[in-house]
Amino acid sequence: MSFINYMAREINCKIVYYGPGLCGKTTNLQYIYERTNPDAKGKMISLATETERTLFFDFLPLSLGEIRGFKTRFHLYTVPGQVFYDASRKLILKGVDGVIFVADSQFERLEANQESVENLRVNLAEQGYSLDKIPYVIQYNKRDLPNVVPVEELRELLNPMGVPDFEANARDGVGVFETLKAVSKLVLTELKKGGA
């Protein structure tokens, strides 16, 4: 649910990075944080365990620039990917405007990806959203690793709806901004429709 502030002439949107544990959600945010101009970003917050696993969420506020005199701000969140943090994941999805699913391309994580997409669908539905309607893109991460599933196969399993999808290697930044731009565009396009 975006927030339009006529007083401050701002529009705020919430993007959530979803995906199985260790798929690279936090790594996406860290790369964006490192590569963004200081005046376009706020502080990145990570609520993580001592072993740097996301406990509750990561948060990164970004300014994208102006549209028709309105500053566009995106709040990026990640969910904790580990299965037993499901209660927390549901909370992060509240008020979401767009979702990026980060898939781990490695063979051994194939099932974890499928479970996570299914979990996303269920948790969104609990908040009253449909994965088929919400702005949604998929990122196939870790393409640089040797043991990866071919993209065609991942696409078949994880992207039957044919939403925009991207290959990535988030550690080196490959595909990170492309994925973010794609979902941001979808969110803004949705706003345009919703405002009619």
Next chain:
Amino acid sequence: MVNPQMVMYEEEFNQIQGVVDRLVREANAKVVFIVDKNGQLIAASGDVENIDTTSLASLTAGNIAATGGIAKLLRENEFATQFHEGENQNIHIQLVGNRVILVVIFDSKSSLGLVRLRVRKATDELNRIFEALLSKVAEPGGDSPFAEITDDDIDNLFND
């Protein structure tokens, strides 16, 4: 969309800002701010120059969301009030109309009793303002500034 879009107009913003400005003074607070439950900052007052209000807004909303989750597990409707006591500063968090969060940060110049008293009064006022705002947003015919944007406008955002 299931949730109505959150919209803030000048008239209501000024009313809300008036309430938080007064709360800072009457409660002897350092900072007062209002956040929606999704973590968007709505208004702030007091010594805001020295704090990161965006981060605070997001964390407060996360805190309220987690507490709400606990309430649900315990079959409580909600825990509307939270208080965190630090060595030098304290924070009082109040859920207003199950919609927005009123946060008061204060130190030894004030007291929990005073803050609670003033927050209660401000909560009633804020409830009225937000109810009026919500019914205004629900009215048909409110033009969105985004109805007019073009694909080019969106593309231009990403060209640099």
